[in-house]
Amino acid sequence: MGSFDLGVGMAFWLMNASALLCVIYGVIYWNKDKQEKPINMAKWNKDEDKINEEL
């Protein structure tokens, strides 16, 4: 990309670098995230059922 000036060249390489960053991040954290404290889905589901019942 030798014909690009500094500004366009930076945009080109940053575009590729950010896509690569997404790939690397996705691969590293594919299944690595610690099992977070489960959010109270039971309560959420209960609330949801209650709303549907009321409606």
Next chain:
Amino acid sequence: MSLIENIIIIAYLAALGYLGFLGYKQTKNSADYLIAGGDTHPFIMALSYGATFISTAAIVGFGGVAAWLGNSLLWLTFCNIFIGIFVAFVFLGNPTRKLGVRLNAHTFPELLGKRFDSKFIQVFGGVLIAFFMPLYASAVLIGGTEFLVAYFHVDYHIALLVMSVVVTGYVLAGGLKGVMLTDALQGVIMFAAMIILLVMVVNAVGGMEAGFTKLVMVWDKTVASLASVDMKTLKPGSPDFMMKLSMNWGFEGWNKMPVFLSEGWLFVITTITMGVGVGVLAQPQLVVRFMTVKSKNELNRAVLIGGIFIIAMTGIIFLVGSLTNVWYYEFNEGKNALQSAGGVGKVIPHFINAAMPKWFAFIFLFALISAAMSTLSSQFHAMGTAIGRDIFEQIGSKKYSSMMVTRVGIIVMIIISVSLAYVFDKQPAIIARSTAIFFALCASIFLPTYFGGLFWKRMTKKGAIASMAVGTVVTTFWLLFVHFQEAKELGVCKALFGVNSLLSGKIIFVDAMIIALPLSIITAIIVSLMTKPEDEKLIKKCFED
């Protein structure tokens, strides 16, 4: 049309119908209908996010702009990937998902409303979406329909009707599950078409490096000579007029950035790069995607898929857009892209028909229709939930089910959007600006409240409302009375004051968001610090499991 083309069209419609039906079968309650049950596969989520993000305008419109203004548009792709995917998924995705579950929120305005315990914020957000998104949706609808008309030579109104009925069918029946499943299929089609396009174009111009080197020569041969031409001698809107205009704005070549702080630089950086690149963070139809997955792992996986998808969309179309100048120069009597196609918006369709084989033109048509449908379906769903869940359920009767109200809302909003597409077919300028208007409004109005709601416990309801009010007023003022494009197209300033803009000079090239967003952020901070902190119970409910 050949038999194979007919079979492919039927298979495509059948696949959409099947996925819509699958969504319908899996939809048991309002959570399924509104946020796809909160257990969507990361592949589906990432492709749905990407396909919703990228509309026909992003491919055809911005591809044409790249042919006109060149590779400085790659800054937008960088922002699309880094801000629109990486920052959004890594830093905003999980806090949004968790807040949504804690507060049992099913829409973006509901999330903000419950975070600040304010019915007003939810209703205001709903009204904003219901008022402005139809314009944006009609722009997408017109773009997709025009391709159907051009390829199949059918009446515009019939094509519009067919397109609307197909999308309405699977959005109404399948809710967000149906929308996301069809988005994923459409995303795959778009991805495949863009990869094939890149390979064919690079091959046609003799390789990537050679193509960009030739681009310098094509500028010198077809544009540089305009430097000595008087602008007044050129027909307004003609290809040479547009290229001369770009030179006057500070553009010096397709491989160069425009002169720092020139009109062109302000347009590319503030309106195109920041306006769209940052504006995406507060798009209601995209934020709701974060609430459709069950854990952070899904979001992490979606980062990988989303990053690759976006670079394959805007990255490829911007590079291809500028390279069309080389192809036309070599194969069309030494003309550049605008001179050959006749206008910015015509470059990509003209190029596909002139330079690509017939079989690829058919595939590309599907990619464009898919891009339009995937964006439209999400817009229809977001507008329907705004009308149903955020407005009607909050201020109207509560005796109807959330799903039914939302379905009625979707039908109402589709009718409005389709009517706008009928009315504005011959006046596309206002519609073409509606995407920028919607992005600027969403960013200035929602972004400080959304960020503050996620990360700043001290932010108060009054701070949020004041920030949204300032964002609305400043953005509206800038769009109506200052910005060189919107103020001129909307015509209010001309009608009231006899001029296209109240200001003059380079400032009129600065996007509304650049002015309004800092002001709404400052307002949020000052008003929050000056008002009583929110109740401890509300903060605990929002931030503790």
